[in-house]
Amino acid sequence: MLGSTSCSQQQSQELIHLQSDPPVAGELQHHQLLLTCARYISQTNFTAAHRIATILSANSSPSGDSSERLIHSFTKALSLRLHPPSPNNNNIITENDDAILHASYLSLNQVTPFIRFSHLTANQAILEAIDQSHHNNIHILDFDIMHGFQWPPLMQAIADRHPPPTLRITATGTNINHLRITGDRLAKFAHSLGLTFRFFPLLLPHTNNNNDNMNDEAETVNAIINRLSAVLILPNETLAVNCVLYLHRFLVNRDKLCLLLRKIKSMNPKVVTLAENEANHNNSIFISRFNEALNYYTAVFDSLEATLPPNSRERAEVEQVWFGREIADIVAAEGEHRRARHERFLSWEMMMRIAGFQNVRLSPFALTQAKLLLRLHYPSQGYNLEVVNDCFFLGWQNQPLFSVSSWH
Template sequence: MQTPSRIQIHHHHHRQQIDIRQLLLCCAQLISRSDFSTAHRLTSFLSANSSPYGDSTDRLVHYFTKALSLRLRHHPSPLCCNDFFRYCDRYDDATLQSSYLSLNQITPFVRFSHLTANQAILEAMDSSHHPQHIHILDFHIMHGVQWPPLMQAIADRYPPPTPTLRITSTGSNLDNLRKTGDRLSNFAHSLGLNFRFHPLLVPNEDNVDDLVHHLSAVILLPSEILVVNCMLYLHRMLRNRESLFMLLRKIKTMNPKVITTAENEANHNHPLFLSRFGEALHYYTEVFDSLEATLPPNSRERMEVEQVWFGREIVDVVAVEGENRRERHERFRSWEVMMRSVGFVNVALSPFAVSQAKLLLRLHYPSEGYNLEVFNDRFFLGWRTLPLFSVSTWH
């Protein structure tokens, strides 16, 4: 049984944690009221009382304070695109790829999204009488970690000759695309799969007009099942809703058998800074708590993911305004309206997909914490009671 003094200390520590997050909100309110000098003093205090090496609250406050400081440094005009990219370009492609691999390794968010999407692809193949050829159009493939498990499943599932697999992937760095293609080709070859990889270089992937133009070069064969894969990607197109609808309509004309999507379950696209800030603080508190429950404080991968992956997102949501913001996450209900308005319908998730996702969480992650909800044929993966990511399938 705890001693009274221990309980007191615990309560005091808990109160202190709440207070320091409250100070972040105060700082955001001061900025929204244009009281920059008081806000600046408060960020100095918060900076001195937080650290990227402490507990989850210390780390959270550290990155939010950094984002607020960047915003203050550029008042009266908030951080412009070039300044943001200068901030982010400290991280080269190799660092970003590395942090993505760490994110995939230490949290279930990416792996869960890939597992669920791959299961939907396999079920789409099963529902076709002769799944001879599969063509996957993958937006922003990153390291390609989604595809080896799918290749393995195809090799295990279908007797020779196995279906032909073709992946067309968009990316803004041709060298990275080719390296990813080579890795996937080598793996496919080791399984005896007939595989081809087509890099689709889109110099500015955030420019929908550019993207739609390049999609016209994608060769579609009538003998192929087309799959369109959008993992944590479409939200970057929300700076211009009309353009996003143009992209979704373009995808619709390609007549895919299935579209797989995963997105952050958050509203970080609110036009009002204060609303966006409050939402982001609530959201990333849960993200950082989940990392704390999974990994020790000195984990290099944890620090990398917090700094490079989530730290960049926080800067984008908090410090950047207007056209220049990229991380424009919206909740699933918003995506549902958009997808349905273009004519897509939800694909039902199989009981196997649900049990597989639950098994992944049980085997690899803290049993108390990560939470899977299935609602109207879409998955929500969250920490404790807050959904953090949604995964859904359409056709």
């Protein structure tokens, strides 16, 4: 009882000190306040956490510098955790947000190297797998194709070959209209190249719906596995499976994710490309997950600050919608409701090996291409590329942000 009183007195003194200080100005002070607020939440001292969140709100802005914008996003997430939505709307990302998320994805692809780096490196791995194959027909199974930005450069590359191979894409998604629009766009581009091309949409269940427990999530994975059984695999074609920023959403049930990986392995692909956030946002301990997210997104926001003008509309959209929603989900959601479950490459490496896959070494040419992409389009000294265990890592300063690897 005496220890509890002492702890309460210490917290009160901390709050008095914080409230008596002048407005917070430094990034280090911002981070300290955020961590203190998160610590109070982990201790269920919601009154103290709310007071600090109020101080943070007064000292942050979505239109300030990178530190202020970061503090704004994390404060919103902490406030959402302190005042969660109703039980009928307990997911941070919902089906109704498809249009907003697709628009922010367009901006993400335009103003950051993250998506282009993943696509470019994955495409090179696919091209090299094709070169090692004796077939002149290519089949790509693309999980969550989105707008299909990845494929025109690859289509151009294979169209220049003599004779050009045929290309078939089986594209998964959760919105049939988006899939059809993407398919029509790619078909027109293939026609302009004189490339024989076929597109097959494969509608999958939505993973960001109102599922409230792991059993529902497991049923989603079961449904995906069953629908993959309907994918036609021809004996005279090279199969490539593309998983860019996709598989992490199934980490809520690791056993089911491993079943999905084994199903993909059973399809006998020549190559599987894998791109994921290089972070551990799947820690069940809130304060550890929060600290990891704070370090990770500090680097992300700093990279945007260094490479984009202050009034960039696209940057604001990427920060507030794409990354802002990731932050909100990592910080505010808990248990089975949390969807953003990124893990580091070492974890993916273990799961891929358990499923029967082996690393495919990415070529020196792929590394040269990735470096050229950064130098030409994102000429900042802050971005860096590293190769570890046959995996490419794109980072900002000393913080790895994304990994791309290929498997067979």
